Amino acid sequence: MNKSVDYIIVGLGIAGLSFCEIAEKNNKTFVVIDQPFCSATRVSAGIINPMVLKRFTPVWNARQHIATAFSFYGKLEKKLNLSFFKEMPMCRVFASVEEQNNWTVAADKKKLSAFLYPRILKNNNKFIHAPFGLGKVNFTGVINTEKLLNGYQNFLLKEKKILPEKFRYDLLQITNNSINYKNIKAKKIVFAEGFSARSNPFFNKELIIPNKGEFLVIKAPGLKLEALLKSSIFIVPMGDDFYKIGATYNREDFSFEVTQKAKKTLISKFKQVVSCNFSVTNQVAGMRPTTLDRRPLLGDLPKQNNIFFFTGLGTRGIISAPALAQKLFKYIEGKKPLEKEIDIKRRC
Numbered sequence: 001m002n003k004s005v006d007y008i009i010v011g012l013g014i015a016g017l018s019f020c021e022i023a024e025k026n027n028k029t030f031v032v033i034d035q036p037f038c039s040a041t042r043v044s045a046g047i048i049n050p051m052v053l054k055r056f057t058p059v060w061n062a063r064q065h066i067a068t069a070f071s072f073y074g075k076l077e078k079k080l081n082l083s084f085f086k087e088m089p090m091c092r093v094f095a096s097v098e099e100q101n102n103w104t105v106a107a108d109k110k111k112l113s114a115f116l117y118p119r120i121l122k123n124n125n126k127f128i129h130a131p132f133g134l135g136k137v138n139f140t141g142v143i144n145t146e147k148l149l150n151g152y153q154n155f156l157l158k159e160k161k162i163l164p165e166k167f168r169y170d171l172l173q174i175t176n177n178s179i180n181y182k183n184i185k186a187k188k189i190v191f192a193e194g195f196s197a198r199s200n201p202f203f204n205k206e207l208i209i210p211n212k213g214e215f216l217v218i219k220a221p222g223l224k225l226e227a228l229l230k231s232s233i234f235i236v237p238m239g240d241d242f243y244k245i246g247a248t249y250n251r252e253d254f255s256f257e258v259t260q261k262a263k264k265t266l267i268s269k270f271k272q273v274v275s276c277n278f279s280v281t282n283q284v285a286g287m288r289p290t291t292l293d294r295r296p297l298l299g300d301l302p303k304q305n306n307i308f309f310f311t312g313l314g315t316r317g318i319i320s321a322p323a324l325a326q327k328l329f330k331y332i333e334g335k336k337p338l339e340k341e342i343d344i345k346r347r348c
């Protein structure tokens, strides 16, 4: 590949992919370098949900991020001619009368009323244990992230815009006004490596705190669930009687191995709400790129010429990446400064 482009983008998780889309929309040329050896996006549950359902509070920037995500994934489905996004209702299983009351109070608040259906719903599925009923969340859906990534990779391959290989930091040459990597000359480089930013010599590895997540794929032919279900775990219908159940959170184990401990925990939590027969067909693990203040890390560091970062997407990158890519692009192109809470410089 012998090329002169506007951008080199390292990493094709949801961060890199979202940045490709905004760059293309603005007629910028780019090459992606990605080797999917540790993709959080690929193993993500893919849930789009505006609420933190433990505390009945909205997720960070809920309105803006959810609206952008719905529009982004909808348009991308059409562009790729691929079906990977399904709008799907989500129900929260109440564990007590107190939780029912908290829901009713939350649904009455101005900033939450669009997201929470105020009435307590009765459970009609004989395999679900929900004696205190269910609360329905609006604006929810699920992305089949594996399908999305495979489809996007194929699109880039056809357009000759991706090198499916590991990026070699030692081969990067930076001058005042250009970036050279192998036979590629670019104006700028965007590192969107997720958790692997920790191995990037231009990045301070302490800024990313890995948070390992595991989930199970099960087959439960009797369950016939058509909504996302949230109790102490998420249950995500995948079609054909398959469901994802998860996920775990672990800040001490940095390995990508699946564990018996996580499997046991997830099965035990699943059995607290579901009583039908099922078999486990798969188990996966991935590393969420979380940060100390739970905000992403965007932009450039002092004294770095034309090197930019798009990482730290944490536990909800599938929701936030499309909106954040727009902010990063505007910043790089000199159109709008980054808000302090997402600017990587806040951590310098």
Ligand SMILES: Cc1cc2nc3c(=O)[nH]c(=O)nc-3n(C[C@H](O)[C@H](O)[C@H](O)COP(=O)(O)OP(=O)(O)OC[C@H]3O[C@@H](n4cnc5c(N)ncnc54)[C@H](O)[C@@H]3O)c2cc1C
Residues within 6 Å of the ligand: 010, 011, 012, 013, 014, 015, 016, 033, 034, 035, 036, 037, 038, 039, 040, 041, 042, 043, 044, 045, 046, 047, 048, 165, 166, 167, 168, 192, 193, 194, 195, 196, 197, 212, 213, 214, 215, 246, 247, 285, 286, 287, 288, 289, 310, 311, 312, 313, 314, 315, 316, 317, 318, 319, 320
């Ligand atoms: C189990 C689990 C469940 C989750 N569920 C949800 C959810 O339901 N909803 C939600 O919004 N978020 C969820 N998340 C969080 C979400 O998946 C992440 O925030 C998001 O995927 C991070 O995307 P990213 O592009 O920054 O990183 P990644 O997806 O990890 O992508 C980085 C890419 O860069 C590549 N790369 C890195 N270094 C190099 C290099 N040197 N050379 C070449 N390639 C390189 C990697 O291999 C990878 O392909 C979940 C995460 C996990 C682990």
